[in-house]
Amino acid sequence: MTPARPSTTSHGRIDKRQAILEGAFRVFARQGYAQACVQEIANEAGVAKPTVYNHLTDKATLFRHALEAAARTVLEERLAALGPLQGSAEGLRETLTSVAYRLLQLHCDDRSCALRRLLYSEINKFPDSLDIVRQYGPHRLNEALADRLARLMLAGRLPTGDPARAAEQFIALVVGPLEARSEMGTRPISGSELRELAEAAVRTFLLAFGDQHV
Amino acid sequence: MTPARPSTTSHGRIDKRQAILEGAFRVFARQGYAQACVQEIANEAGVAKPTVYNHLTDKATLFRHALEAAARTVLEERLAALGPLQGSAEGLRETLTSVAYRLLQLHCDDRSCALRRLLYSEINKFPDSLDIVRQYGPHRLNEALADRLARLMLAGRLPTGDPARAAEQFIALVVGPLEARSEMGTRPISGSELRELAEAAVRTFLLAFGDQHV
DNA sequence: ACTAGTTTGAACCAATGAGTTCAGATCGGT
DNA sequence: ACCGATCTGAACTCATTGGTTCAAACTAGT
Structure with a gap:
C-alpha cells in the first residue's frame, strides 16, 4: 500500500x-x-x-495533491459499492436496492461531501482540478455501472437497451433526491430515510427499465 | 420593481x-x-x-445579501419554467419535455451555476446561508412541481400516486444526468444535447409514472 | 445660489498569512 | 557512538486586504 x-x-x-x-x-x-x-x-x-x-x-500543489488523493479513495469506495451486481444470484430488485443504499451512504459520507464541496468551490481558481474530475469523477462510476447493466441485459435479466443511459438515470434517481433533501449535505439523513430513498429509486427504475411491467 | x-x-x-x-x-x-x-x-x-x-x-453581510438576491431571482426563473404545466391543453409528453428542457437551460445558466457553487463552498463559513437554501432552494421547486402533478392526477391525465415523490424523481431525472455530464458546470452543453436529455428524462418518467405502459 | 446628504479618491492602520531562513533537536543506518 | 539527512520551532519578510478617516466634489430640492 x-x-x-x-x-x-x-x-x-x-x-x-x-x-x-x-x-x-x-x-x-x-x-x-x-x-x-x-x-x-x-x-x-x-x-x-x-x-x-x-x-x-506550494499551497496550491498541496491543495491539488490532497484533492487528488481524496478523489481516488472516494471513487474506489463507490466502485466497490457496485460489487453485488457482479455475480448476483439473488433477486435483481434486492441487489439493486442494496447497491443504491450503499451509494447513498457513501454520498452522505463526510469525506465525499467535503470533496464535492471543494471541487465545486475551487474549480474556477484551479482549472486543472478538471483533470481530477475527469479521472475520478462521476463519469467513471457511470461507465462501471453501465458495464454491469450490459452484462445483466446479455444474461436476459434485464430487457435490452442502452446501458449507458440506464446507468446515468439510475444514478440520477438514487442520488438526485438526496441532494435536494440533505440541504447541501448539512442535514443528517437517517438510515431509514436512505433505505426508503433507495427503494423508491429502484422501484421507478424497474418500472421504466425492468420487464415486469404488466 | x-x-x-x-x-x-x-x-x-x-x-x-x-x-x-x-x-x-x-x-x-x-x-x-x-x-x-x-x-x-x-x-x-x-x-x-x-x-x-x-x-x-460588512463584507459578510454584503455576501449574504448578494447571495439572497441572486437566489431569489434564480428561484423565480425556475418557478416560471413550470408555467406550461398550468393549463396544458396539448399533449402531456410535449409539455413535460418543454418544461424539462427549460429547467436544463436554467440549470446551465451562468448565474445559476455560480450560485450553486457559492452555496456549496461557503455553507460552512456561513451557516445562516442555510436560511437562503431553505427559502429559495430546490425544495421550493419540488413543492411547486408536486402541486402541478397533483392537479394532473386529479384531472385524470396521470395515474394517481404520490405527487411529491413523482416531482422529486422527475427533477432528479432531468438535472441529474446533466450534472454528471457538464463536469461541474465547466463544459458547455449544446442545445441539442439538452433537448435529448429532456426527452430521455420524460421518456423514463412516463414509463414509470404514466399510464401508457402496455 | 444655498444647504444637506452622498459619493469619491486617496491615504492610512492593523491583522493575517504565504513562504523563507537558520540554528538546534532528532532519527536511521552503520 | 557517529554521520548525514530530516524535522522542528521560532522569528522574519513582504504582500494583501478589511475597514476607517477626511477633505473635496457632486447632486437634488428649495
Whole structure:
C-alpha cells in the first residue's frame, strides 16, 4: 500500500507526506482553500510548517495533491459499492436496492461531501482540478455501472437497451433526491430515510427499465 | 420593481445598492468569498469603496445579501419554467419535455451555476446561508412541481400516486444526468444535447409514472 | 445660489498569512 | 557512538486586504 510518490528518501519515520495530505484535506474541507492557513494544516498533520513546504512546494500543489488523493479513495469506495451486481444470484430488485443504499451512504459520507464541496468551490481558481474530475469523477462510476447493466441485459435479466443511459438515470434517481433533501449535505439523513430513498429509486427504475411491467 | 430594502434615503441617483449587490455577486462568483476583495467589488459596481461600506456594513453581510438576491431571482426563473404545466391543453409528453428542457437551460445558466457553487463552498463559513437554501432552494421547486402533478392526477391525465415523490424523481431525472455530464458546470452543453436529455428524462418518467405502459 | 446628504479618491492602520531562513533537536543506518 | 539527512520551532519578510478617516466634489430640492 505504498503511496503514489514515496517520501523524498526511503527513510524518515512513518511517511509524513501521507499525514500532511490527510491533514490538508481535513483543513481544506473545513475552511475552503483561501481560508485555510498552512500553519493550521501543519498542526493538524502533527508536523512543522517547513516540513509541509519541504514535501509539497506550494499551497496550491498541496491543495491539488490532497484533492487528488481524496478523489481516488472516494471513487474506489463507490466502485466497490457496485460489487453485488457482479455475480448476483439473488433477486435483481434486492441487489439493486442494496447497491443504491450503499451509494447513498457513501454520498452522505463526510469525506465525499467535503470533496464535492471543494471541487465545486475551487474549480474556477484551479482549472486543472478538471483533470481530477475527469479521472475520478462521476463519469467513471457511470461507465462501471453501465458495464454491469450490459452484462445483466446479455444474461436476459434485464430487457435490452442502452446501458449507458440506464446507468446515468439510475444514478440520477438514487442520488438526485438526496441532494435536494440533505440541504447541501448539512442535514443528517437517517438510515431509514436512505433505505426508503433507495427503494423508491429502484422501484421507478424497474418500472421504466425492468420487464415486469404488466 | 422596487428593491427589497430601498436606499438609505429616497434620493441618491439610480440606486447604487442594486449595482453593488450585482457587482458583488459577479466578483464572488468568480473568486469565491475569501479571494474576492472589496476594492474589486467596488470597481465592478462602478462605485468607491466607502460607498460599499456605507450601504452594507460588512463584507459578510454584503455576501449574504448578494447571495439572497441572486437566489431569489434564480428561484423565480425556475418557478416560471413550470408555467406550461398550468393549463396544458396539448399533449402531456410535449409539455413535460418543454418544461424539462427549460429547467436544463436554467440549470446551465451562468448565474445559476455560480450560485450553486457559492452555496456549496461557503455553507460552512456561513451557516445562516442555510436560511437562503431553505427559502429559495430546490425544495421550493419540488413543492411547486408536486402541486402541478397533483392537479394532473386529479384531472385524470396521470395515474394517481404520490405527487411529491413523482416531482422529486422527475427533477432528479432531468438535472441529474446533466450534472454528471457538464463536469461541474465547466463544459458547455449544446442545445441539442439538452433537448435529448429532456426527452430521455420524460421518456423514463412516463414509463414509470404514466399510464401508457402496455 | 444655498444647504444637506452622498459619493469619491486617496491615504492610512492593523491583522493575517504565504513562504523563507537558520540554528538546534532528532532519527536511521552503520 | 557517529554521520548525514530530516524535522522542528521560532522569528522574519513582504504582500494583501478589511475597514476607517477626511477633505473635496457632486447632486437634488428649495
